[in-house]
Amino acid sequence: MSDVRTRFDLQPDQIPTAWFNIMPDIVKAGMEPLPPLSPQTKEPIGPDDLAPLFPMSLIGQEVSTDEWVDVPGEVIDAYRAWRPSPLSRATRLEQSLQTPAHIYYKYEGGSPAGSHKPNTAVAQAYFNKEAGIRRIATETGAGQWGSAMALACQMFGLECDVYMVKASYDQKPYRRVFMETFGAGVVASPSDKTNSGRAIREAHPDSTGSLGIAISEAVEDAATHEDTNYALGSVLGHVLLHQTVIGLEAQQQMAMAGEQPDVVVGCVGGGSNYAGISYPFMAGKLRGETPDMRFLATEPAACPTLTKGRFAYDYGDTSRLGPIVPMYTLGHDFVPAPVHAGGLRYHGDSPSLSLLVKHGHMDAVAYTQNEIFEAGLLFAKTQGVLPAPEANHAVKGAIDEAIAAREAGEERVILFNLCGHGHFDMQAYDDYLAGSLPDFEFDAADEEAALANLPEVSIPV
Ligand SMILES: Cc1ncc(COP(=O)(O)O)c(C=O)c1O
Numbered sequence: 001m002s003d004v005r006t007r008f009d010l011q012p013d014q015i016p017t018a019w020f021n022i023m024p025d026i027v028k029a030g031m032e033p034l035p036p037l038s039p040q041t042k043e044p045i046g047p048d049d050l051a052p053l054f055p056m057s058l059i060g061q062e063v064s065t066d067e068w069v070d071v072p073g074e075v076i077d078a079y080r081a082w083r084p085s086p087l088s089r090a091t092r093l094e095q096s097l098q099t100p101a102h103i104y105y106k107y108e109g110g111s112p113a114g115s116h117k118p119n120t121a122v123a124q125a126y127f128n129k130e131a132g133i134r135r136i137a138t139e140t141g142a143g144q145w146g147s148a149m150a151l152a153c154q155m156f157g158l159e160c161d162v163y164m165v166k167a168s169y170d171q172k173p174y175r176r177v178f179m180e181t182f183g184a185g186v187v188a189s190p191s192d193k194t195n196s197g198r199a200i201r202e203a204h205p206d207s208t209g210s211l212g213i214a215i216s217e218a219v220e221d222a223a224t225h226e227d228t229n230y231a232l233g234s235v236l237g238h239v240l241l242h243q244t245v246i247g248l249e250a251q252q253q254m255a256m257a258g259e260q261p262d263v264v265v266g267c268v269g270g271g272s273n274y275a276g277i278s279y280p281f282m283a284g285k286l287r288g289e290t291p292d293m294r295f296l297a298t299e300p301a302a303c304p305t306l307t308k309g310r311f312a313y314d315y316g317d318t319s320r321l322g323p324i325v326p327m328y329t330l331g332h333d334f335v336p337a338p339v340h341a342g343g344l345r346y347h348g349d350s351p352s353l354s355l356l357v358k359h360g361h362m363d364a365v366a367y368t369q370n371e372i373f374e375a376g377l378l379f380a381k382t383q384g385v386l387p388a389p390e391a392n393h394a395v396k397g398a399i400d401e402a403i404a405a406r407e408a409g410e411e412r413v414i415l416f417n418l419c420g421h422g423h424f425d426m427q428a429y430d431d432y433l434a435g436s437l438p439d440f441e442f443d444a445a446d447e448e449a450a451l452a453n454l455p456e457v458s459i460p461v
Contacts (some may be wrong), residue, residue, distance in 0.1 A: 006091055008253040010084035015076055018068040020244040022279040022352060023237070027065075029286040031355050034459060036323040039315060042457050045323055052223050053230040053322075055131035058124065061238040069241060071123070078122040078155055082111040083245065087253035092382040094402065101405035101412040102259060103398055106250045106277055107385065108419045113178075115388065115420030116273040117148030117233055120242035124231045125152035135159035135228040137221035139189065139214030141269065142342035142390065143168050143175025144420055145233030150184035163189035163197075163217040165345070166209035167338035175424050189214040196220050196319040210335045211269075211346040216319035223321070234270025235316065235325075235350045243276025246417060251280050254415065261415035263294040263401055267393035268306060268364070269343045271297075271350035273419040274394075278362075281415075285361060295362040296401070297353070298393035300344050300372075302440040303336035305329060306357050306364035308447065313457045314348060326461050327354040331450025337440035339369055340428035341389040347450070365397060368439040372396045373432035376422070388420035389428050 026033060035044035047059045054062075061069055071079075090103040108116035128136060136158050140146030146162040153160035162184050169176060169188040176186045189209045190197040196216035200207055207213070215232070222230035232239060254260060264281050266274030274297055284290040299306055305328045314329040316322040329348040330336075336345040349357075356362045369389075376392035378399065379385065387395055398416040405412035422429065431437045 002091070004089070004091055005257070006089045008087040008256045010249055010252055012080060014252060015079050015083045016071065016245050016248040017076065018070050019241045020248060020280050020283070021064055021067055021069060021241055022282060024065055024067050025283045025286045026352060026355060031359050033351065033355060034326040034461065036325045037313060037457055039320050039322065039324055042324065042455065053219065055127050055133065055229065057127040057131065058238045061241055062236060072126060075123050075126050079245070082118070084249045085110055087250055089257065090383050093379060096378065096382050097399065097402050097406065099402040099406040100410065101402040101414055103402055104254065104257065104261070104413070104415045105418045106246055108246060108273065108417065109385070109388070109421030113144065113147040113151050114423065115144040115148065116243060116246060116276060117145045118151060119245055119276065120233065120239045120272065121148035121152035122155060123242045125156040125158055128229050129156040129158055133158065133227065133229045135161065135225070136231045137161050137218045137228050138231045138233070139163045139211060139218045141165050141168060141211045141345055142388070143172050143424065144343055144388070146179050146184065146186065147175060148233065149231055150179040150182035153184065154182040160184040161221065162186045163191060163214040165189055165211060165214050165342060166207065168342040171340070171427060172424050189217050191217060193217070194220045196321070200318070208338050210318065212318035212332055215317040216321050219317060219321045220319070234272040234346070235348065237352065239272045240275040240279070240350055240352065243272045244279055246273065246276035247278060247280035250277055250415065259413045260290065261293065262412045263296055263414055265296045265298065265394050265397040265401065265414065265416035267344060267390050267419065268297045268299050268349060268353065269346050269390065270348070271353035273417050275350060275353055277417040282356065282361065296397050297357065297362055297364040298397040299364060299366050300339050300341055300393065301366045301368045301442055302339045303330065303345050304366040304442055305347065305349050307366045308442060310451055311354060311358050312454050312461055313459065314454055316348060324455055324457065325351050327351050328357065330447055331453055333453050334446060334450040339440060340425060341393065343390045344393065367393055367396050369437050370432070370439050373429070373437060375399050377432070385418065386422045387418055388422040389425050391419045394418065
């Protein structure tokens with residue numbers, strides 16, 4: 001038996017009791033967060049503008065300047081079903097790579113929905129229930145967020161309707177059944193239930209959908225029904241805030257391991273799981289306590305927002321219903337190729353994460369589908385855990401770091417977030433094993449066309 005410790009478990013009473021808000025540190029470090037703008041007036045919006053979509057408690061968190069926000073007791077009770085989540089050292093992967101690096105991973109796939117998404121879903125369901133809301137309308141890319149929201153609504157007694165990106169609806173029928181099992185209604189997006197969906201279907205009858213389109217449908221549904229609110233699984237400040245339970249636990253667990261990460265790696269769709277693991281560590285960097293710690297965001301080559309997008313004000317959704325926000329974007333009209341990592345097919349990124357990349361505090365890298373499945377398969381074979389296609393981007397980033405450490409002869413400490421399992425993604429693994437997975441390349445002409453439609457705003461970025 002090896003005497004190298006590979007599991008770092010926390011006790012149930014070590015679930016964080018407050019979420020960590022990075023915004024005060026961002027401001028103190030000299031970065032200037034820009035306000036969201038109204039899609040109608042293009043002027044900065046206030047809390048009241050968001051009231052048709054979200055409860056005031058969540059809007060308050062969205063604009064909070066407090067460093068800590070208390071987690072309600074009911075939410076901690078819900079967290080107990082899967083938190084604290086384990087942190088493990090991937091020694092078998094290290095051995096197979098012949099690397100002196102230490103690779104640690106935080107595993108969020110053990111939640112009831114199979115990913116990090118319930119960390120915010122239960123919080124959002126709780127605050128909506130508190131505000132007297134009856135029903136939630138939301139979208140889902142890979143099906144992970146919809147599953148989390150269906151589960152959370154069931155836990156807190158809310159109805160739930162999910163607009164599921166058509167590419168994923170067709171690729172992952174069992175994700176739909178999972179959501180329906182928890183009582184949610186699920187339609188393929190673009191659907192004929194909303195004006196936004198009908199307009200897209202008319203213009204593009206073969207549309208495979210996108211997160212931008214599905215968001216438009218869910219926002220329209222919520223805005224046109226008094227008893228219904230909207231819930232978003234990524235991008236917004238309060239979503240990232242709730243996910244910081246991941247990094248706060250990981251800090252305690254890395255302390256148990258007696259190590260500090262040299263680099264923190266994660267995949268980015270809208271930024272929530274990566275912000276979740278990285279922001280508590282990022283605070284140390286911004287405060288000058290750990291100036292050399294590096295941060296690596298990974299994304300698909302088919303939707304390379306951080307590596308090939310433009311930092312600009314853009315609409316968060318295709319039909320221009322939601323706020324205009326400052327972020328890295330490929331344009332709100334951009335429909336990414338149907339890669340299996342459906343949760344990473346979003347044209348933009350969270351504003352705070354975009355700001356950190358823009359100011360050089362975070363690096364970003366993009367990988368093709370075949371690269372990430374090769375990495376995911378090696379991880380599955382060595383560690384026995386089969387990652388979601390989204391998570392495979394983080395696995396690839398960690399493996400490349402470990403190889404670079406080997407080549408440099410350095411004992412680097414790598415921490416990455418394994419944000420979800422891939423048990424509903426076997427078709428994707430099957431395609432990879434059969435050698436028939438297309439490597440969608442990013443089309444610069446598409447980018448040019450989509451970026452041409454950025455809104456004209458008077459605030460410079
Ligand atoms: C498993 C998984 N990972 C990552 C993501 C990307 O979202 P985010 O960047 O907000 O973590 C998703 C989104 O659906 C997801 O389902």
